[in-house]
Amino acid sequence: MRALLDLLGHAIRDARFALTVGGRTVYYLARAPLDRAAVWRQAFEVGNRSVLFVLLTLGFLGAIMNLQTGFQALRLFGDASLVGAQTMPLVLRLFGPTVTGLMVATRVGTGIAAEVGSMVVTEQVDALRMSGAPPVDYLVKPRFVACILMLPALAVLGVTASFVAGMAVSYGAFQVNPATYANFDLVRTGDVFEGLLKALTYGAVIPIIAGAAGLSARGGSEGVGQATTRAVVNASLAVIVLDFVIGGAAFVLRT
Amino acid sequence: MIRLCGVTKRFEGATVLDDVSLTVPTGATLGLVGQGGAGKSLVLKLVCGLLRPDAGQVFVDDDEVSALDETALMPVRDRIGMIFQNYALFDYLTVGENIAFPLRQRRAASADEITARVTKRLAQVHLPGIEDRLPAELSGGMKKRVCLARATIHDPPILLCDDPTAGLDPVTTNRIFALLKAMQVERAATAVIVSHDVPSLLPLCDRLAVLDRGRRVFEGTCAEAEASADPLVRAFLHPEVTP
Numbered sequence: 001m002r003a004l005l006d007l008l009g010h011a012i013r014d015a016r017f018a019l020t021v022g023g024r025t026v027y028y029l030a031r032a033p034l035d036r037a038a039v040w041r042q043a044f045e046v047g048n049r050s051v052l053f054v055l056l057t058l059g060f061l062g063a064i065m066n067l068q069t070g071f072q073a074l075r076l077f078g079d080a081s082l083v084g085a086q087t088m089p090l091v092l093r094l095f096g097p098t099v100t101g102l103m104v105a106t107r108v109g110t111g112i113a114a115e116v117g118s119m120v121v122t123e124q125v126d127a128l129r130m131s132g133a134p135p136v137d138y139l140v141k142p143r144f145v146a147c148i149l150m151l152p153a154l155a156v157l158g159v160t161a162s163f164v165a166g167m168a169v170s171y172g173a174f175q176v177n178p179a180t181y182a183n184f185d186l187v188r189t190g191d192v193f194e195g196l197l198k199a200l201t202y203g204a205v206i207p208i209i210a211g212a213a214g215l216s217a218r219g220g221s222e223g224v225g226q227a228t229t230r231a232v233v234n235a236s237l238a239v240i241v242l243d244f245v246i247g248g249a250a251f252v253l254r255t
Numbered sequence: 256m257i258r259l260c261g262v263t264k265r266f267e268g269a270t271v272l273d274d275v276s277l278t279v280p281t282g283a284t285l286g287l288v289g290q291g292g293a294g295k296s297l298v299l300k301l302v303c304g305l306l307r308p309d310a311g312q313v314f315v316d317d318d319e320v321s322a323l324d325e326t327a328l329m330p331v332r333d334r335i336g337m338i339f340q341n342y343a344l345f346d347y348l349t350v351g352e353n354i355a356f357p358l359r360q361r362r363a364a365s366a367d368e369i370t371a372r373v374t375k376r377l378a379q380v381h382l383p384g385i386e387d388r389l390p391a392e393l394s395g396g397m398k399k400r401v402c403l404a405r406a407t408i409h410d411p412p413i414l415l416c417d418d419p420t421a422g423l424d425p426v427t428t429n430r431i432f433a434l435l436k437a438m439q440v441e442r443a444a445t446a447v448i449v450s451h452d453v454p455s456l457l458p459l460c461d462r463l464a465v466l467d468r469g470r471r472v473f474e475g476t477c478a479e480a481e482a483s484a485d486p487l488v489r490a491f492l493h494p495e496v497t498p
Contacts, residue, residue, distance in 0.1 A: 124346075127343040127405075130303060130337050131360050131361075132329055133356075134325065
């Protein structure tokens with residue numbers, strides 16, 4: 001029971017600190033000039049670090065999903081020709097942005113937490129503060145803007161990879177013609193907006209949670225390790241919870 | 256002037272500084288000594304507002320640092336240069352960019368002027384022409400001198416040095432202390448220098464303070480320190496005769 005209360009206490013403390021970091025990020029976005037070179041560097045880092053990972057993961061997910069859906073369709077209806085039409089809304093609304101968010105949370109979130117955490121324990125963050133550079137403005141803000149720009153782009157690439165892989169598997173396994181597979185009748189404009197909104201939200205939340213974890217690192221390398229773990233756990237959890245919240249809100253709006 | 260009035264600081268229930276008061280008059284240099292964990296580095300971080308005391312007040316000139324928020328601390332920190340124990344050089348920036356960083360952040364000079372000041376400061380610390388090197392390519396002594404150059408690039412009237420010779424050989428230690436002495440003579444800055452190397456530190460100091468497990472056990476002039484009967488003060492001043 002005590003361990004559970006401790007865990008809850010840590011979670012509340014982490015959430016409060018992340019909210020503070022988020023508030024300061026918005027404050028510095030409004031008040032301080034944006035270092036475009038730093039944003040560009042971070043955008044390259046975020047995109048470059050994650051693109052292959054996202055393409056491979058969503059490509060395989062697309063292939064697996066189409067294979068399983070096709071088997072079920074064949075078993076139940078004896079026809080798998082609508083497999084593309086059935087899976088596409090799910091990929092756009094759920095798998096594309098959310099799996100991309102999870103991949104970025106693990107790949108980029110850990111990188112941010114480790115980098116910022118190392119700077120904290122080696123007093124570089126103190127040196128920033130002494131040099132007139134607020135750490136949130138200098139370290140978190142460029143990563144925040146970069147992730148907001150890059151996450152939707154990565155999600156679009158991921159959806160494309162999933163679509164292409166699904167098309168190839170459907171053709172190979174069930175002889176579904178690519179033209180038949182590319183059936184967007186069940187896709188609504190709202191699905192595209194929902195997917196993009198999720199990607200944007202994850203892009204805003206991941207660097208803040210990871211930056212907050214890094215800034216709260218204490219001690220030496222062990223503290224950096226703990227901060228990195230906290231970043232990936234909290235950011236992944238935030239992605240899942242936000243997926244539920246945004247998905248639920250979209251469902252309510254649709255009905 | 257720097258003043259600490261009855262400062263207490265705790266970390267996770269443990270009292271690390273206990274009711275410590277210190278005064279450093281304008282233009283004077285205070286040597287701060289004590290065993291590891293005595294709270295010396297903590298005093299420096301409290302002075303520049305990197306940490307806040309749990310009780311007591313910290314003043315830098317007329318500003319009560321302990322009562323200021325991060326934004327209000329900016330102009331106070333503009334008047335302080337700090338040499339960190341672990342160098343704290345930005346490892347992704349070159350030496351030149353590291354030294355120029357405080358000026359660039361404060362937009363205190365034009366790009367040409369910053370370049371000229373960096374070149375001049377590197378020459379002063381006897382490291383000319385290393386602007387394009389990364390910190391990882393430097394030895395410990397070189398890093399300390401780059402750190403000294405960065406801390407003083409904006410000519411602050413207050414200098415805080417956290418163990419500037421930790422882990423350095425005697426030759427490099429003497430070189431660092433000579434540089435600090437030269438800069439003090441040139442700029443008459445108020446300074447607090449934390450060091451374990453008391454014999455090298457004493458010629459630089461007007462005053463000496465000794466901390467022991469978070470408490471101040473001595474504060475006075477170097478002559479008073481020499482005359483002190485306190486065993487810990489004597490142990491620091493005359494380590495060769497301490498059993």
